Amino acid sequence: MVAEAYRYITENRERFWEAVQTHVTISLYALLIAAAICIPLGVLCAKYSRLTAPVMGLFNSLRVIPSLAVLVILLPILGTGFTPALAALTLLACPPILINTYLGFRKVEPSVREAASAMGMGAGRLLRRVELPLAAPLMISGLKTAAVEVVASATLAAFIGGGGLGTFIINGLGLYNFPMLLVGALPVAALAVLMELVLSGLERYASKFQRI
Amino acid sequence: MNGLALQFKGVSKLYPGAADPAVRDVSLAVEEGSFVTLLGTSGSGKTTLLKMVNRIIEPTSGSITLFGRDIRERPATELRRGIGYVIQQTGLFPHMTVEQNISTVPDILGWDKSRVSARVSELMELVRLPEDMRKRYPRQLSGGQQQRVGIARAMAGDPKVLLMDEPFGALDAITRSSLQDELLAIQRRLGRTVLFVTHDVSEAFKLGDRVVVMNGGVIEQAGTPLELLTRPATDFVRQLTGGDDLFQLLELLKAEDRMLPLSAESMLPESAPSVQRTDSLKSALEQMLRHGASEAAVVNEQGEAVGRLTLDRLQPQPREGGADVGVFAETL
Structure with missing residues (x-):
């Protein structure tokens, strides 16, 4: 069956690579947008406790909604294609990034922060040199959770015409063509494992100081 | 006669929501080059008073001058770069090596690499840390070694005034005693002004040229250890110094x-x-x-x-x- 899937890929090389490309692009965009929104938001939540409950609550309740449902809800607003799929995946990626950024910043010892400002560090330097590096291991771990979820869920984009590897899975299911299903499923699994490995390596690097 | 390093004039601090001020109308002059210990129980206001010097806490009223200049004249960050600060929990940066920790202030001040590196060596020798600890991380060090790094870091920018908040409070008796001796020797040699908070009577008397006894946000008495022992101004001071306990006096x-x-x-x-x-x-x-x-x-x-x-x-x-x-x- 795997051999048949391989033959399918070699015969439809262009279609396959286009799907991989779409899949990777949509996943990375979703992650980048989520990080760009949620890292600053997580930092603000850690600094201003008044923000914590409402912001965390909002994103946690959004997480309860299944991704497919989000797609359907967004359909009348954003239509079909790449954009609504990206929006749904971004929402999916937000909670782990937000929560881990918040936790990472909260974990910085008050005495460390006090010492840093008593040495004459300004807020910017404190953030770059002390808080970010100390929060980094947890933040990267959140990013890793989000990345694996997003790569796996990006298959759903195909349901609303967003393209990607999900297209093969849907077609395979529809046509009872298991080799075609594998053409979608195996690369998705491989991509998820790759994300996990890369980010785990990064996490290990960032947490070197905790393990020595 | 030395000039004044620090002068508190009618300084009070009332924390929001607190019924009584933590520090009430405190005036105190600290001579340049002196070692002043602030002695009191928890809640006496000694730490609040210390932290107002580098503006970690802002006084509610009154003024503080550092070498004649009001501390509010300059931005807090700039003021702090000229004041060393050591705290009990060390506050060392866990993700930085000993070397990086010590060079915090020189880095902020923008010294060039070779000057920073030379300064780190000099300071490690001063606080007696072996050179091979340069690349270690704080959690690889013992409590005493960590506080040595803390002291070296505080002195890196060559501050004229050092603020120390119970720096040896978490150490065992033997380590504490040897660090006290070394701190005294360093202070004698370099002539820095030190303001040192402690709740330990023998530490306050051992280290201080002058001991300031605080209680309930006010100064009970400020004087040399001998003055406090021989002429206690209040019953509180008399009790603190052990009254007629001969062993306490000898200590x-x-x-x-x-x-x-x-x-x-x-x-x-x-x-x-x-x-x-x-x-x-x-x-x-x-x-x-x-x-x-x-x-x-x-x-x-x-x-x-x-x-x-x-x-x-x-x-x-x-x-x-x-x-x-x-x-x-x-x-x-």
Whole structure:
């Protein structure tokens, strides 16, 4: 069956690579947008406790909604294609990034922060040199959770015409063509494992100081 | 006469929501080059007073001047780069090596690499950290070593004033005692002004040229250790210094407080033990008992004899008023 899937890929090389490309692009965009929104938001939540409950609550309740449902809800607003799929995946990626950024910043010892400002560090330097590096291991771990979820869920984009590897899975299911299903499923699994490995390596690097 | 390093004028701090001020109308002058200990129980306001100097806490009223300049004249970050700060929890950056921790302030000040590196070596030698610890992380060090790094980091930018908030509070007795000795030696050598918060009476008396006793947000008494022992201003101070507990007194007084001047006719026997002038009378007594001697030589940091102590001088002296105070006031 795997051999048949391989033959399918070699015969439809262009279609396959286009799907991989779409899949990777949509996943990375979703992650980048989520990080760009949620890292600053997580930092603000850690600094201003008044923000914590409402912001965390909002994103946690959004997480309860299944991704497919989000797609359907967004359909009348954003239509079909790449954009609504990206929006749904971004929402999916937000909670782990937000929560881990918040936790990472909260974990910085008050005495460390006090010492840093008593040495004459300004807020910017404190953030770059002390808080970010100390929060980094947890933040990267959140990013890793989000990345694996997003790569796996990006298959759903195909349901609303967003393209990607999900297209093969849907077609395979529809046509009872298991080799075609594998053409979608195996690369998705491989991509998820790759994300996990890369980010785990990064996490290990960032947490070197905790393990020595 | 030295100039003033620090001057508190009518400083008060009322925390929002608190019924009573943590610090109430405190005025205090700290001479340049002196070692001042702030002694009190928790809640006495001593830490609040300390943290107002580098503006970690802003006073509700009153003013503080550092070498004649109001501390609010400059931005807080700039002010802080010129003031060393050491705290009990060390506050070392766990993700930075010893070297990176120590070079925090030089980095902020933008020193070039070779100058920073030379400064780190110099400071590690000063606080007696072996050079091979440069690349270690704080969690690889013992508590005492961590606080040595803390002190080195605080002194890196060559600040004229050091603020220390119970820096040795979390250390075991032996480590604490040796760090106290080294801190004293460093302070004597470099002549920095130190403001040191502690709740430990013997630490306050051992380290301070002047001891400021705080209670309930006000200063009960400020004076030399000898003044506090011989002329306690309030019952609180009397109680704190142990009242008539002779052992406590012997522990709090230094050899130099009671030593007699050297004179030609009072040659010390060869067998006489010698004690450092900053050693407590208790350890002087111990030395004398151990050597079966009735006298001891008092020596300075260079090992030169500067005075002598006899068993008689260890006798309790009248606390207030009496003629005896006059006698050893002369010898000071």
